[in-house]
Amino acid sequence: SQKIEQNSEALNIQEGKTATLTCNYTNYSPAYLQWYRQDPGRGPVFLLLIRENEKEKRKERLKVTFDTTLKQSLFHITASQPADSATYLCALDIYSGGGADGLTFGKGTHLIIQP
Amino acid sequence: DAGVTQSPTHLIKTRGQHVTLRCSPISGHKSVSWYQQVLGQGPQFIFQYYEKEERGRGNFPDRFSARQFPNYSSELNVNALLLGDSALYLCASSGTDRNYGYTFGSGTRLTVV
Numbered sequence: 001s002q003k004i005e006q007n008s009e010a011l012n013i014q015e016g017k018t019a020t021l022t023c024n025y026t027n028y029s030p031a032y033l034q035w036y037r038q039d040p041g042r043g044p045v046f047l048l049l050i051r052e053n054e055k056e057k058r059k060e061r062l063k064v065t066f067d068t069t070l071k072q073s074l075f076h077i078t079a080s081q082p083a084d085s086a087t088y089l090c091a092l093d094i095y096s097g098g099g100a101d102g103l104t105f106g107k108g109t110h111l112i113i114q115p
Numbered sequence: 116d117a118g119v120t121q122s123p124t125h126l127i128k129t130r131g132q133h134v135t136l137r138c139s140p141i142s143g144h145k146s147v148s149w150y151q152q153v154l155g156q157g158p159q160f161i162f163q164y165y166e167k168e169e170r171g172r173g174n175f176p177d178r179f180s181a182r183q184f185p186n187y188s189s190e191l192n193v194n195a196l197l198l199g200d201s202a203l204y205l206c207a208s209s210g211t212d213r214n215y216g217y218t219f220g221s222g223t224r225l226t227v228v
Contacts, residue, residue: 004157034216043119043205043219044158089157093213102148102160102171103217 002027006090006106013080013113021075021109023090030092030104033066033073038087038108047088048075080113087111117141119220121206127226128196136191136223140208146170147189148217149181150205158205164189193225201227 003026013019023033032051036044050057050066050073057064063076077084087110091103120139128134140147146165150158160173164183178194187208193200203224207217 008155032213036216036219041221041224043207043221044217046216046218049214049216091157102150102163102173103158104160105150105157107155107157 002030002092002104004090004092004104004106006088006109008107008109010110010112013111015080015082015113015115017080019077019080019084019111019113021088021090021111023073023075023106025071025092032093033064034091034093034103035062035064035073035075036089036091036105038089044089049093077111082113082115085111085113119206119208119218121204121220121223123223124221125224125226127228130196130198130227132196133192133194134196134225136193136204136206136225137188138191138206138208138220139188140206141210141218144208144210144218145187146209147183147187148207148209149189149191150207150219151175152203152205152222153201161191196227198227201225 005024032049034049035047038044048064050064061078065074087108089108090106122137148163149161152158161175162181163171167183181191183189203222205219205222207219209217
C-alpha cells in the first residue's frame with residue numbers, strides 16, 4: 001500500500017521567509033498529488049493539485065514541485081505570514097479511472113510562522 | 116453558495132451503540148467521500164460514492180456503511196461503536212474537474228465513551 005511521509009515535527013519559520021514542506025511517498029506514483037491546509041477543528045482546505053506529468057505549479061505565494069523519480073513533492077510558501085500558520089497535508093490521488101481509492105493523506109506538517 | 120455541510124457537529128455515544136452522520140455536498144457535486152481523522156493523523160479514506168453507487172472503500176470493518184441519496188446527500192453509519200471509533204469524521208464532495216480537488220466539511224466530532 002502507498003505510504004506517505006511528511007515531517008510531522010513542527011516547522012518554525014520567521015515571517016517573510018520562505019517555508020518549504022516535504023512530502024515523500026513510496027511505491028507507485030499517483031496520478032495527482034494535492035496539498036491541503038487544515039486549521040484546528042476544521043476540515044482540510046484544498047490549495048493546489050499537480051499532475052504526474054507536471055514539474056511545478058504556482059498559485060499566488062504558493063508553489064508545488066513534483067519529482068516522480070525522487071518520489072517527492074515540495075510545497076513552498078513565499079513571503080510567509082503569521083496567518084499561514086496551520087497544518088499542511090499532502091495527499092495522493094491514485095485514481096485509475098475505473099474506480100476510486102480516495103485520497104491517501106500524510107500526517108501533515110504543523111507550520112508556525114513567527115512574527 | 117453553501118459549502119459542504121455536516122451534521123451533527125459533535126456527538127457523544129456509548130460503546131455498542133450505532134451512529135448516523137449526515138453530509139450535504141456542494142450544489143452540483145455528485146461525488147461524496149467520507150474520511151476518518153484521529154488526533155495527530157491525516158484523514159483516512161472510508162468510502163466514496165458517485166451517483167448513488169459505491170465507487171471505493173477503504174480498509175474499514177463492515178461495521179461502517181454508507182449510502183448516497185438521489186439529491187446526492189450522504190449518510191455514514193457505524194454500528195457497534197468502539198472506543199477507537201472516536202475521531203473527526205469528514206465528508207468531502209467533488210465535481211468532475213479534478214483540478215479543483217475536494218471540498219471538505221468541518222466534520223463531525225464523535226466521542227465514544
